Amino acid sequence: MPEHLPQPAIVLVRPQMGENIGAAARAMLNFGLERMRLVAPRDGWPNPAATAMASGAGRVLDRAGLYPDLGGAISDCTYVLATTARMRGLTKPVLSPERAMQITREKMQAGEKVAILFGPERAGLENEDVARANAIVSVPVNPDFPSLNLAQCVLLLGYEWRRQNAQVIAEQTDLGKTIWATAGEIDHLAQNYETTLDQAGFFFPPEKAANMQTNLRNLWSRMPLTRVDVQMLHGILRQMVRWKHRDD
Amino acid sequence: MPEHLPQPAIVLVRPQMGENIGAAARAMLNFGLERMRLVAPRDGWPNPAATAMASGAGRVLDRAGLYPDLGGAISDCTYVLATTARMRGLTKPVLSPERAMQITREKMQAGEKVAILFGPERAGLENEDVARANAIVSVPVNPDFPSLNLAQCVLLLGYEWRRQNAQVIAEQTDLGKTIWATAGEIDHLAQNYETTLDQAGFFFPPEKAANMQTNLRNLWSRMPLTRVDVQMLHGILRQMVRWKHRDD
Numbered sequence: 001m002p003e004h005l006p007q008p009a010i011v012l013v014r015p016q017m018g019e020n021i022g023a024a025a026r027a028m029l030n031f032g033l034e035r036m037r038l039v040a041p042r043d044g045w046p047n048p049a050a051t052a053m054a055s056g057a058g059r060v061l062d063r064a065g066l067y068p069d070l071g072g073a074i075s076d077c078t079y080v081l082a083t084t085a086r087m088r089g090l091t092k093p094v095l096s097p098e099r100a101m102q103i104t105r106e107k108m109q110a111g112e113k114v115a116i117l118f119g120p121e122r123a124g125l126e127n128e129d130v131a132r133a134n135a136i137v138s139v140p141v142n143p144d145f146p147s148l149n150l151a152q153c154v155l156l157l158g159y160e161w162r163r164q165n166a167q168v169i170a171e172q173t174d175l176g177k178t179i180w181a182t183a184g185e186i187d188h189l190a191q192n193y194e195t196t197l198d199q200a201g202f203f204f205p206p207e208k209a210a211n212m213q214t215n216l217r218n219l220w221s222r223m224p225l226t227r228v229d230v231q232m233l234h235g236i237l238r239q240m241v242r243w244k245h246r247d248d
Numbered sequence: 249m250p251e252h253l254p255q256p257a258i259v260l261v262r263p264q265m266g267e268n269i270g271a272a273a274r275a276m277l278n279f280g281l282e283r284m285r286l287v288a289p290r291d292g293w294p295n296p297a298a299t300a301m302a303s304g305a306g307r308v309l310d311r312a313g314l315y316p317d318l319g320g321a322i323s324d325c326t327y328v329l330a331t332t333a334r335m336r337g338l339t340k341p342v343l344s345p346e347r348a349m350q351i352t353r354e355k356m357q358a359g360e361k362v363a364i365l366f367g368p369e370r371a372g373l374e375n376e377d378v379a380r381a382n383a384i385v386s387v388p389v390n391p392d393f394p395s396l397n398l399a400q401c402v403l404l405l406g407y408e409w410r411r412q413n414a415q416v417i418a419e420q421t422d423l424g425k426t427i428w429a430t431a432g433e434i435d436h437l438a439q440n441y442e443t444t445l446d447q448a449g450f451f452f453p454p455e456k457a458a459n460m461q462t463n464l465r466n467l468w469s470r471m472p473l474t475r476v477d478v479q480m481l482h483g484i485l486r487q488m489v490r491w492k493h494r495d496d
Contacts, residue, residue, distance in 0.1 A: 027400075032390040056393060089424045091474055098411070099418040139407070140416045142280040145304060152275075155400055156407055159387070163346070168388045170347040176337045226339055 008081075008104050008114040008161065009065075010154060011037045011073050013129055016121050018043055022053025023151035024118070025060040031158030032166075036064040037073045037115070070117070070129055077115040079107050082125055082133035083153055085146055090127065093135040100137040101160040116157060121150050178228040183221075185230050190220050196237055200244075256329075256352050256362040256409065257313075258402060259285045259321050261377055264369050266291055270301025271399035272366070273308040279406030280414075284312040285321045285363070318365070318377055325363040327355050330373055330381035331401055333394055338375065341383040348385040349408040364405060369398050426476040431469075433478050438468050444485055448492075 010028055015021050015038065025036060038045060045066050054061050067073035074080050081100055095103065104114045117133060119125035130136065139156055141148060148156070162168070181189075194213055203209035223229075258276055263269050263286065273284060286293060293314050302309050315321035322328050329348055343351065352362045365381060367373035378384065387404055389396060396404070410416070429437075442461055451457035471477075 029393040030389050091423055093419055093421045096416050096418045140410055140414055141278050145277040152403055159404055162388055166388055168344050170344045171341055173341045175339055
């Protein structure tokens with residue numbers, strides 16, 4: 001996700017503790033978001049406590065826009081999302097974070113500017129703030145314990161933003177310097193074990209031998225073996241044969 | 249998501265700060281996870297700093313299992329996930345949080361027991377720990393700023409767990425005590441405005457009147473209006489008419 005791509009603005013409305021502003025900056029940068037806007041931070045701006053907490057994410061704070069009121073902070077935006085923990089009785093679409101970031105991606109791809117509003121730590125956004133938004137985003141927390149803090153809420157939206165925008169690979173295996181074994185290599189391994197184990201008297205009693213061989217073949221083919229794994233399994237067998245023939 | 253449903257065990261391996269154990273308990277409970285297992289916490293157990301931080305999530309700590317080593321903590325589990333920030337050169341599937349929680353849901357529905365491992369704050373899991381896992385989970389963070397803390401990592405996995413398990417509604421609108429206006433009500437509103445605005449001389453010049461009426465009709469039908477909205481719009485017009493005919 002190249003950083004020059006359009007991003008939604010993360011708007012912290014009347015944030016209180018500088019530490020929380022710094023933690024929000026870190027949460028943003030964790031998922032590649034760098035556009036912060038601050039509306040009337042309680043303790044003024046800049047705020048040394050925010051800078052100390054932001055640590056490696058200080059550049060997000062350095063570039064943050066400062067606004068006296070919410071209207072000014074979102075005046076250039078065509079789509080505004082308000083994050084809230086609870087329903088407000090306001091007639092407005094309530095979106096899951098996933099759906100909200102899908103819509104955000106689509107709107108930004110069409111050239112729109114999007115803002116996501118986060119309220120003050122204690123009380124959250126006022127209804128007057130929410131009334132300026134096109135839709136509400138609500139994180140589906142446990143209703144018996146819905147206590148997300150500001151930076152956690154930013155983190156979850158950032159995660160969904162990145163999930164919708166970066167090409168997240170669902171599943172891959174790091175093979176290091178090896179590659180998956182071919183069916184031919186697996187077959188060769190199976191034959192080697194069968195021959196040697198037969199000599200060692202493993203397939204006993206005779207009436208069960210065929211079934212035991214099938215089970216062993218099945219074991220090899222069920223495993224996701226790499227070429228290195230196959231070489232190690234050959235090596236184990238070779239060493240057992242050497243040991244058998246050694247004089248000690 | 250009823251609490252008696254099976255849940256994965258959240259295994260904190262050699263956690264250091266009690267505060268982080270408490271914050272992890274809160275993050276778990278935010279998304280309905282209550283099964284914590286602790287492997288050799290550095291400062292012993294119970295830990296007052298953990299209890300103080302957990303606050304409303306204290307019951308997660310009260311019920312946490314304590315184990316001297318990782319082997320004991322996962323001995324009853326058939327599928328083990330290891331969360332890591334970086335690739336390890338271990339030949340093992342690496343899953344996105346979404347894919348990992350899909351697999352977890354499927355396995356638990358089939359009666360399996362699943363554990364998710366989180367490493368110590370500074371260094372994360374050792375390769376020896378990761379070697380005990382069936383797969384790795386890696387959060388797709390910004391590679392230039394991948395600094396998730398323990399509780400944030402637990403929070404994101406908990407969020408994905410709940411997203412896969414709770415019936416999260418993507419989009420809904422809270423209508424409060426009202427309902428959406430019908431097409432008939434919208435049509436009646438449009439006619440009322442047309443008639444009154446025509447009397448007021450709004451549709452001028454005459455050659456543009458038809459087009460202006462169409463645009464106004466289009467405005468009403470494009471809006472997602474509720475019955476309460478329609479009543480308010482009628483009220484606005486009625487009051488403007490009264491004002492016109494008042495003597496002041």
